[in-house]
Amino acid sequence: xxxxxxxxxxxxxxxxxxxxxxxxxxxxxxxxxxxxxxxxxxxxxxxxxxxxxxxxxxxxxxxxxxxxxxxxxxxxxxxxxxxxxxxxxxxxxxxxxxxxxxxxxxxxxxxxxxxxxxxxxxxxxxxxxxxxxxxxxxxxxxxxxxxxxxxxxxxxxxxxxxxxxxxxxxxxxxxxxxxxxxxxxxxxxxxxxxxxxxxxxxxxxxxxxxxxxxxxxxxxxxxxxxxxxxxxxxxxxxxxxxxxxxxxxxxxxxxxxxxxxxxxxxxxxxxxx
Amino acid sequence: xxxxxxxxxxxxxxxxxxxxxxxxxxxxxxxxxxxxxxxxxxxxxxxxxxxxxxxxxxxxxxxxxxxxxxxxxxxxxxxxxxxxxxxxxxxxxxxxxxxxxxxxxxxxxxxxxxxxxxxxxxxxxxxxxxxxxxx
Numbered sequence: 001x002x003x004x005x006x007x008x009x010x011x012x013x014x015x016x017x018x019x020x021x022x023x024x025x026x027x028x029x030x031x032x033x034x035x036x037x038x039x040x041x042x043x044x045x046x047x048x049x050x051x052x053x054x055x056x057x058x059x060x061x062x063x064x065x066x067x068x069x070x071x072x073x074x075x076x077x078x079x080x081x082x083x084x085x086x087x088x089x090x091x092x093x094x095x096x097x098x099x100x101x102x103x104x105x106x107x108x109x110x111x112x113x114x115x116x117x118x119x120x121x122x123x124x125x126x127x128x129x130x131x132x133x134x135x136x137x138x139x140x141x142x143x144x145x146x147x148x149x150x151x152x153x154x155x156x157x158x159x160x161x162x163x164x165x166x167x168x169x170x171x172x173x174x175x176x177x178x179x180x181x182x183x184x185x186x187x188x189x190x191x192x193x194x195x196x197x198x199x200x201x202x203x204x205x206x207x208x209x210x211x212x213x214x215x216x217x218x219x220x221x222x223x224x225x226x227x228x229x230x231x232x233x234x235x236x237x238x239x240x241x242x243x244x245x246x247x248x249x250x251x252x253x254x255x256x257x258x259x260x261x262x263x264x265x266x267x268x269x270x271x272x273x
Numbered sequence: 274x275x276x277x278x279x280x281x282x283x284x285x286x287x288x289x290x291x292x293x294x295x296x297x298x299x300x301x302x303x304x305x306x307x308x309x310x311x312x313x314x315x316x317x318x319x320x321x322x323x324x325x326x327x328x329x330x331x332x333x334x335x336x337x338x339x340x341x342x343x344x345x346x347x348x349x350x351x352x353x354x355x356x357x358x359x360x361x362x363x364x365x366x367x368x369x370x371x372x373x374x375x376x377x378x379x380x381x382x383x384x385x386x387x388x389x390x391x392x393x394x395x396x397x398x399x400x401x402x403x404x405x406x407x408x
Binding site: 002003004005007008037050053054057058060061062064065067069071072075076078079082083086090140203204206207209210211213214216217219220221222223224225227228229232 | 292293294296297298300301303304307308311312314315318319323324325326327329331332346347350351353354355357358360361362364365368379380383384386387390391393394395397398399400
């Protein structure tokens, strides 16, 4: 089969899996392109950034229309995720690819273990949104709050956002893995609003570093095209069939795939592959 | 894309409601225009037998129009990718103007600063500019 078609089909698979598990595609696109199609790691990260912007753009528009995403809070956080992405984009071109592969391996192992733990017990980050301390209604933090919840711990939330931006730019992920817990657990935002707001922020986070990748030759349009279309189509399919799938079994399968891929990335980091 | 169903929780200040709809439309149109351009590029790739493993031409804005007119896959792919990257920035610009119009100076300032950070990324990425930093 034509390599472009294979990439398109691979992208569809990644988009479906990512969407079903609420992960976005970033975590899977990089291994697909590096281990499956032997693209250089940095180029795969650039393509992945493009894919996460495309998929988040479509879903963020739905979240905004239904007024779930908190635009003010999102814009405040994305100033800091963008600063992090700027730093990460610079660091990515200074680091050896083997270091990036090692970081990716650590991230995949962390996600796989988190998924396995979630299967065996209650989700650890399901805390109730707190009304929080009474604030002056004119204060900046109060104006970032929404109906039924008050934003708290803005400072730590902004620091977490910088970290999410660095991770996004280094590894080609949307950064929701960091942003959602920061918004929900640290800042006291309800989980649905946290997920929607994180989705909105992904566009600016990923595009800030993607500009650096694109202009420095880190995005190959022939690889980005079929992959982005595949992931977009796959994510659309995944969001429509999610309610019919047994996510427990899928998480177990996905954790195994992640652990295997993490091992392959580790071999690459060690220079064995 | 998230598997969260966004139906139930109203989560935003009421003064932003009109702007949310405008921005949602902007994001949707930008995404679909980008996906359409990239899809045309992919169809042209398949039609001309180009492989993702071939060496692609570098991004060159000066060649973009000629490539589009000549139905070159790279032209459509590059334009689609640029629209992908411009869409979030356009969303911030429109939000910033909206906040400035209603007198919310702090949010307008934040939007302006986000655009400055993105522009800094573009300057850092452009070959020859700030070339002492990084590769």
